[in-house]
Amino acid sequence: DAKTTQPNSMESNEEEPVHLPCNHSTISGTDYIHWYRQLPSQGPEYVIHGLTSNVNNRMASLAIAEDRKSSTLILHRATLRDAAVYYCILRDVNAGGTSYGKLTFGQGTILTVHP
Amino acid sequence: DAMVIQNPRYQVTQFGKPVTLSCSQTLNHNVMYWYQQKSSQAPKLLFHYYDKDFNNEADTPDNFQSRRPNTSFCFLDIRSPGLGDAAMYLCATSRDGGKGETQYFGPGTRLLVL
Numbered sequence: 001d002a003k004t005t006q007p008n009s010m011e012s013n014e015e016e017p018v019h020l021p022c023n024h025s026t027i028s029g030t031d032y033i034h035w036y037r038q039l040p041s042q043g044p045e046y047v048i049h050g051l052t053s054n055v056n057n058r059m060a061s062l063a064i065a066e067d068r069k070s071s072t073l074i075l076h077r078a079t080l081r082d083a084a085v086y087y088c089i090l091r092d093v094n095a096g097g098t099s100y101g102k103l104t105f106g107q108g109t110i111l112t113v114h115p
Numbered sequence: 116d117a118m119v120i121q122n123p124r125y126q127v128t129q130f131g132k133p134v135t136l137s138c139s140q141t142l143n144h145n146v147m148y149w150y151q152q153k154s155s156q157a158p159k160l161l162f163h164y165y166d167k168d169f170n171n172e173a174d175t176p177d178n179f180q181s182r183r184p185n186t187s188f189c190f191l192d193i194r195s196p197g198l199g200d201a202a203m204y205l206c207a208t209s210r211d212g213g214k215g216e217t218q219y220f221g222p223g224t225r226l227l228v229l
Contacts, residue, residue: 043220101212105157
């Protein structure tokens with residue numbers, strides 16, 4: 001999987017929007033951009049994913065740059081429950097043929113939300 | 116309503132004593148994964164099954180093995196746990212492993228090796 005770069009940590013205040021950046025300058029045309037988050041002492045959970053167009057769901061929005069070399073996860077109103085490690089992951093299961101959708105996690109961004 | 120279930124949540128074993136961690140799923144997904152997550156690190160894939168087809172990651176130690184007796188269950192066997200195997204072990208599933216698919220994770224089993 002292609003490599004992603006994220007800031008080690010970010011902070012936000014409750015009720016404010018949060019923009020979590022991810023750089024993926026070596027992304028290929030078939031790579032999907034996935035975001036997962038991991039709350040303390042829990043397994044990772046899916047947040048959102050996209051290929052080329054911006055995406056919205058009930059949890060977040062994903063803004064993808066036109067050249068696809070970067071993306072931003074947007075939490076519109078952070079809550080204390082959003083404090084977690086956020087992982088930006090590129091997935092291309094075409095590579096290798098047997099890597100059935102495995103996730104290669106980077107170090108992620110630790111998001112702290114202040115009351 | 117649980118979708119990916121891992122038992123136990125905490126497991127204590129002794130150095131060198133074989134241990135088995137279990138995972139079950141109610142999603143009827145074809146692909147099941149085992150990840151290892153050491154303290155303050157990101158999860159790392161150990162191996163995965165597509166149905167009964169086993170795929171081992173190149174750097175997964177021989178000490179780790181897995182069994183999938185049916186669609187719903189998958190086991191992680193650590194033959195001779197060392198202190199360095201203390202970690203959170205995460206099980207995940209995916210319908211077919213497609214690149215646009217979601218992976219569903221269980222809550223993990225935290226393994227302590229004494």
